[in-house]
Amino acid sequence: MRVAVVGGKLQGVEACYLAKKAGWEVFLIDKKDGVPAQGLCDEFYLWDVTKQDAQLSALFQKVDFILPALENKEAHAGLIRWADKLDVPLVFDRASYEISCSKIDSNQVFRETGIPMPKLWPECTLPLVVKPSGSSGSDGVFKVRDREDLEKLQERPEILETWVVQEFVEGPSYSIEVIGWQGHFTCYQVTELEMDEHYDCKRVLAPAGLDFVLENEFVRIGERIARHLNLSGIMDVEVILHEGQLKVLEIDARLPSQTPTVVYQSSGINMVEILGNHCTQVQGTRKKEWPGNRGAVYEHISVSMDAVKVCGEHIMSEAGPLHLIPDFFGADEAITNYCPGKKDWVATLIISGADRQEAWEKRCRVIDQVRQELSLDHYIDLLPEG
Numbered sequence: 001m002r003v004a005v006v007g008g009k010l011q012g013v014e015a016c017y018l019a020k021k022a023g024w025e026v027f028l029i030d031k032k033d034g035v036p037a038q039g040l041c042d043e044f045y046l047w048d049v050t051k052q053d054a055q056l057s058a059l060f061q062k063v064d065f066i067l068p069a070l071e072n073k074e075a076h077a078g079l080i081r082w083a084d085k086l087d088v089p090l091v092f093d094r095a096s097y098e099i100s101c102s103k104i105d106s107n108q109v110f111r112e113t114g115i116p117m118p119k120l121w122p123e124c125t126l127p128l129v130v131k132p133s134g135s136s137g138s139d140g141v142f143k144v145r146d147r148e149d150l151e152k153l154q155e156r157p158e159i160l161e162t163w164v165v166q167e168f169v170e171g172p173s174y175s176i177e178v179i180g181w182q183g184h185f186t187c188y189q190v191t192e193l194e195m196d197e198h199y200d201c202k203r204v205l206a207p208a209g210l211d212f213v214l215e216n217e218f219v220r221i222g223e224r225i226a227r228h229l230n231l232s233g234i235m236d237v238e239v240i241l242h243e244g245q246l247k248v249l250e251i252d253a254r255l256p257s258q259t260p261t262v263v264y265q266s267s268g269i270n271m272v273e274i275l276g277n278h279c280t281q282v283q284g285t286r287k288k289e290w291p292g293n294r295g296a297v298y299e300h301i302s303v304s305m306d307a308v309k310v311c312g313e314h315i316m317s318e319a320g321p322l323h324l325i326p327d328f329f330g331a332d333e334a335i336t337n338y339c340p341g342k343k344d345w346v347a348t349l350i351i352s353g354a355d356r357q358e359a360w361e362k363r364c365r366v367i368d369q370v371r372q373e374l375s376l377d378h379y380i381d382l383l384p385e386g
Contacts, residue, residue: 002025003027004063008030013257015255017261103133115221118247121166129167138201153165175193189207196310218239233254235254300315300349301370319345
């Protein structure tokens, strides 16, 4: 199968990695050169999908489907036009995406469906978290710790009126993907998320370790949201386990980064392959053959002259073209800009084991090997500020 992946940043890395694992031919398109996914595709094209172009048209006509891997509404609109004009399948649910792009609109969905979520200000107490309605992840998010911070916030009515202000809840974070197609909704493996000091995801682990009751509740939450949206494509749901209850933080109705690779490494299920097979009406999806779910650790590191630091995934987005290297300092694989002799580099370590404990012990040996072989004095792994 041939797929056109549009967008070469972190979602593009995810798309290209999993498409290649499916054995497909991958054509990557981005209007910028030097994007991270550029080293993970078969062919790269420096094109703008919002413009009419004969070469772009020719490429789209020879692929089996188009997979957007970016958050740009003009590009999405351009891809919808191309798909309609050329009758090429496009894996994108515009209506669900528009809702998930707005935390205000998403919160309304949670209220309508009875989904537990952090309380909104002023119906809660300090501390608070303040989030731009139109950003995903940790972009622009800040914490209101005390009355002094609150008074400063109240001096900015434009934020109170257009941003999401809600209670700050603490606890472990989890994610689940849902694929909806023709009225059927399937939830996949739950993964656990760990954050750096800036609340950016630095590490994903599987299996997540949620107990049976909570995992089933998470599946019901994912299915309920997907059904309400009538999802046609993929969505991820992020929650925090706070005082024994799962509370939904956000949804994103597009291909996420990080977690699908972890699900693939742990369960053998390739969600990009499932999406492609759905939209091209191919029956059946290959699955890695192993009993149960293996352990998987997916972690971002930054290496400098004297230290290795575990960081949020933002470090990968500006690292230039990345490459997949097997057996990387003992890791199964790494997606990295490393080359021998390079002093400053970044990597996403992909590590698996028979179970999560074995995968974690292997991960620790990888970090030790990186430090030993490169004579690095320091190891840094910071937690979010309390």
